[in-house]
Amino acid sequence: MFYLSNILGMRVLDRKQTVVGSIADLEVATGEKFPVVVAVIVRTRQGLTRVSWHNVRGVGITECTLKLAGSELLPNFKLEETSMLLLNHVLDKQIVDVHGAKVVRVNDVELAESHGQLRVIAVDAGFRSFMRRAGLSRLVSAAEKVRHHRLSENSIPWSFVNPLGREVRNVQVRTTWKELSKLHPSDLADVVDDLDFNERDALFKALNDEQAADTLAELEDDRVKVSILERLGVARAADILEEMDPDDAADILQDARSETKEAVLNEMEPEEREDVRELLAYDEDTAGGLMTNDYLEIREEMTAGDIISLMRREAPDTETIYYLYVTDDTEHLVGILSLRALIVADPSVPASSIMHTRIISVFVDDPKQKVAEMINKYSYLALPVVNHDNVLQGIVTVHAVIDQAMES
Numbered sequence: 529m530f531y532l533s534n535i536l537g538m539r540v541l542d543r544k545q546t547v548v549g550s551i552a553d554l555e556v557a558t559g560e561k562f563p564v565v566v567a568v569i570v571r572t573r574q575g576l577t578r579v580s581w582h583n584v585r586g587v588g589i590t591e592c593t594l595k596l597a598g599s600e601l602l603p604n605f606k607l608e609e610t611s612m613l614l615l616n617h618v619l620d621k622q623i624v625d626v627h628g629a630k631v632v633r634v635n636d637v638e639l640a641e642s643h644g645q646l647r648v649i650a651v652d653a654g655f656r657s658f659m660r661r662a663g664l665s666r667l668v669s670a671a672e673k674v675r676h677h678r679l680s681e682n683s684i685p686w687s688f689v690n691p692l693g694r695e696v697r698n699v700q701v702r703t704t705w706k707e708l709s710k711l712h713p714s715d716l717a718d719v720v721d722d723l724d725f726n727e728r729d730a731l732f733k734a735l736n737d738e739q740a741a742d743t744l745a746e747l748e749d750d751r752v753k754v755s756i757l758e759r760l761g762v763a764r765a766a767d768i769l770e771e772m773d774p775d776d777a778a779d780i781l782q783d784a785r786s787e788t789k790e791a792v793l794n795e796m797e798p799e800e801r802e803d804v805r806e807l808l809a810y811d812e813d814t815a816g817g818l819m820t821n822d823y824l825e826i827r828e829e830m831t832a833g834d835i836i837s838l839m840r841r842e843a844p845d846t847e848t849i850y851y852l853y854v855t856d857d858t859e860h861l862v863g864i865l866s867l868r869a870l871i872v873a874d875p876s877v878p879a880s881s882i883m884h885t886r887i888i889s890v891f892v893d894d895p896k897q898k899v900a901e902m903i904n905k906y907s908y909l910a911l912p913v914v915n916h917d918n919v920l921q922g923i924v925t926v927h928a929v930i931d932q933a934m935e936s
Contacts, residue, residue, distance in 0.1 A: 530587065530646070532614050532637035539591050540570050542598040548572055551592055553615040554639075555607065556648055561687050565639070565646040566611060568592060575603035587646065614648070622727075623651060623684075624719055631722035638683065650683045709735050717746035720756075729759055737764075741771035750783045758788055766795035769804070775820035775928065778807035807922075815899045816892035818932060819913045819922035824852050826879055828862055833875030835865070848925055850909050854883045861887060861912055861920045889914050892921050900929045 538551045549572035556563035568584055570577045579601070585593040594601075607613065614637050622631050632653035640649045709731075711719070716735075720728055720743065732740050744753050757765040757780065769777040769792065781789045781804065789808075793801050803821050810816025824842060826835055835852065843849045852870065854863035863883030873882045889912040890899050903911055903926055910923045 529649075530639040530641070531652075532619060532639065535587065535592075535639075536615060538587070540568070541591055541593045542601070543585070543593075543595055544597065545593070546598055548594075548598040548601055549577070552576060553613045554646075555611045555613055557608075557611055559610065562647045562649055563686065565648075566608070569605060569613070570601060572601055572603075574601075576605040577601045577603055578605045581646070587641075618651070622722070623653075631719055632684070648686050650685050652683050709739055713739070713742035714746045716743045717748075720747060720752070725755070725759065728756055732756055732760055737767045737771045740768045744768065744780070745772060745776045750780055753780045754784045754788070757792070758784070762788075762791045762795050765792045770796055770800045773820055774800070774803040774807055774822050775818070777804050779812075781808060782812055810892060813896050814892065815890045815894045815896065815911075815913045815924055816921065818896055818899060818924045818928050819892075820925065820928070821922040823910075823923045824849060825859075825920065826852050826854055826865070828854050828856060828878065828880040828883070830879050831875060832870055832873040832877050832879070832882065835870060835879060836875070848910050848923070851923075852879075853912055853920055853923070854879050855920055859920055860918050861889065861914055863887065864912065887912065890924070891916060896929075896932060899924050900933065903929050 532554065535551055535554065539547050540549045540551060542548045549570045551568055552571040553569040554565050555567040555569060555578070557566050564581075566581050568579045568581070570579055579594060579596065583595045585595050612618070618637060619634055621634055623634055624631055634651045634653060636652040637648060638650040638652060639646050641647075709716075716731075716739075720731065723731065732743075735743065744756065747753050757768065760768070769780070772780075777800075781792065784792070793805060796804070806821060807816070807819070810819075812818075824839065826838065830838075839849060839852075850867050852865040852867070853861060854865055856862050863880070863885050864887055865879055865883045869882050888902065888906055888908070890902060892913055892915055899911065902908075903924070908926070910925045912920060913922045913924055914920055
């Protein structure tokens with residue numbers, strides 16, 4: 529096995545065993561699970577020269593031998609479109625460990641020879657590799673003997689790696705973000721926290737609207753969410769917010785600048801826009817500010833069979849279906865129907881016969897502390913929110929309360 533840090537600066541000999549320069553970098557082909565070295569970049573007195581791997585006789589411990597004569601090494605370095613450089617594009621750069629769903633910095637690159645080819649097999653991000661590059665391997669070994677403990681290498685297989693950064697070539701960036709988009713949104717959110725503005729832009733441009741919405745919803749800092757949306761532009765921001773639950777979209781826009789908020793709202797589809805505008809009207813520290821208007825509302829004369837048919841159509845796009853909220857013709861809350869009661873009921877029975885009429889609810893202007901106390905006291909997964917005329921306005925889920933508590 530070879531380490532890139534040991535190869536860089538290694539002297540290069542021509543076929544006559546004459547020193548002609550030193551290794552400045554290694555070029556590898558992208559797009560493979562374990563990239564193969566396709567060329568050695570040699571620094572000569574005349575400048576940088578690209579030597580194809582088939583002209584390399586071998587790489588030893590202290591030197592690299594070529595099949596070419598020194599006179600054939602002319603400055604001709606031009607990077608291929610489907611290649612990248614290990615020193616320039618990978619070493620000391622941030623990468624995403626897809627397996628661990630985290631951003632780390634590359635201290636070294638591991639390579640191995642196989643069937644006459646040299647391939648990248650892993651990157652090292654641990655303390656040991658950092659000390660090795662600093663020329664302090666002996667000090668590490670001595671410390672390990674004293675402590676009777678071996679320091680971790682933190683070697684990450686290349687198949688779990690995606691390079692990041694503005695210096696990575698465009699063809700590589702597109703492949704990288706496409707692979708990252710396969711991560712779970714919560715893992716992607718952890719990665720986003722460690723990226724800079726440009727890297728976040730590249731990631732969200734590679735996600736579809738639904739993936740972007742799910743990832744934004746997992747981020748904890750609303751200021752980061754707003755920053756991402758503003759940099760993506762009004763049209764894309766509107767598309768993403770339309771995929772989010774209305775309360776999550778409203779939370780983001782609540783922290784946006786007035787001009788940004790209005791521009792994005794005007795770009796959204798009418799139905800989604802009105803849902804979000806309605807929620808933005810409430811103080812964020814009240815039940816109205818915590819609630820969502822994404823719930824299933826039914827009429828008391830509907831039968832259990834009718835309700836189940838409605839749920840089949842609407843449930844996939846509804847935040848919670850554990851409780852159904854029964855209203856009269858003037859939208860006053862008259863009862864709550866549990867999913868359990870609905871499933872065991874005769875299909876012909878009306879909602880009025882199986883609903884609970886003892887309703888625990890909160891007012892839109894109740895403080896969020898009271899909402900949390902009510903949910904905790906009654907162990908509800910959601911609470912209905914009404915105005916002072918008992919007209920249903922929305923619901924507050926236990927998840928919203930927990931998220932609010934974690935942000936406090």
